[in-house]
Amino acid sequence: MVKKAFNYLRNQDYFFSLLICLAFAIALAVFSPYFLVRNNLDSLQTTIAPNSIIAIGMMLLIILGMFDLSVGSVMGMSGIVAGYVLSRTALVQALGEPLVVLLAVLAGLAVGLVVGLINGVLVAKAKIIPLITTIGTMYIVRGFAEMIMTSETGYSLIGFPKAFIDFGRTKFLGLYLMTWVCLILLAVFGLVLTKTHIGRKLYYIGGNRSSALSLGMNVDKITIICFMISGLLSSIAGILSVSRFESASRYLGVNLQMDILIACIIGGGSFLGGKGDMWGVFFGTAFVALLQNGFNLFEINPLLKSVVIGAVLAIVVAVDGYLYLQKKRALGKV
Template structure:
């Protein structure tokens, strides 16, 4: 790959974002406004949390299609425990949950589901695509069982602050996503776990021969992806003041799009968290622009699918040129 092409490949996502913003600002006078800017930031905060977890998985040459359903399940469990607690009729026992207790339960549920994905993939050698596709259906079914198909609503101002509050002039969801991003950057760039993740994605056999515990690392990575999906579920549930049984549908599409557009290779071993953040911003700006332009939701799906396909084609072209 020539030097000029290397520079272009490095900054192509940023260039795409700038071009997209220029086009949308010309087509809509509402795009470049402060209110719309914060609206975009709040919207992408959920996708950033999910996409960061997806990035860690993809770096190991895996995929997690269950994150949308896990988001819904964790949000529903948190809401249900906070509002109704747990009743054991046979023992005439009622267990109530504080706000913190319900939130921790949701986060542990997400991590547990992710760990199960990792265990199925490593212990039984189920392909990640198949294992997480199965979990997509399982988690959605568990959500419907937990909620009986009805929304769980009204939780109070304290929980609502997570999704709608402001801190130091910045929306709380943006702070949460920033903490998630910075933590993931430290993990991937400054810790042995991060080096193991890249090593496994680059060459799993070589990583195994070098003494890396492949199964342990993958289970940790899928657990982190599940926990971050749970964080997204908390934000969504708080913002809506309601846990919807159908929450998170197609969220995995936006997460994968952010990862691929951000330059992470689907083959594993190459990519950055910052690239994924940029990809999430592009997806968020694209979604926002299509809404402002009154584009049909059906066409929005077509456009996003085309963007993902284009990003994969560019990634493959860059890989062949290296």
């Protein structure tokens, strides 16, 4: 039974991320007395939850054989737009708290949907590669966010309605509401990817684009939808973070896209497309978060952090590529 389960897991794309995630968590729990402390676990949640939410969208694109570098900027912009609406005291007095919160959330989500639509149309219809498209929108969106912040004093927007802040503080069964949102989204997208036809289409298209096209699959439409989902999820992550931190910082989401990409690749995604799942999203982001957490707990020079993350990424990709090549050789295909 155990052996069967192990054999099943071993054949999953996320197996490696599960393994190193567990190993790292156990090591931290054994060697650091501060790891299993509530404060630390709370702070881990505030990293893992929004990062996983963004990584869901990134993983969809990676399965399609694409990626989105604008996610960090979109997260920041959405948080700042929502925070901007929420911190207008005159508006709150005029409309009342519930309406302003609703307005703020909708404005935040609109940012992601619009940027996602632009990304999707540029990639699918104008045939500009995702790298160029999303680097472009990454800078444009970050620029707009900076413009909003220059009219403000200080680095963050603060002073939000109580209802909004309460949402960020509330816990259910020891987990923040943002973590619950994250888990629900993971489950929903996990089911979509495995159980619905539209979800499976991503694997067909990412696995062999020209064959999918010749079978008559609507590649362009699915590409646009996935970019919009990626934008929307980045917005959700941004708004949830603002609610949790009780402030919208101008540094929200800066350079986040690389952490997310790396998490997805460690979680079993491949830049070649056709591979990846929601387990990988969770274990990948959890691993990157645990790694950063480990550096804080042991007070290691934070500059070493990127060295280690980069090394792990290189090893994961190399081992994966080696195993794949060996398999192909055994079948006489190389």
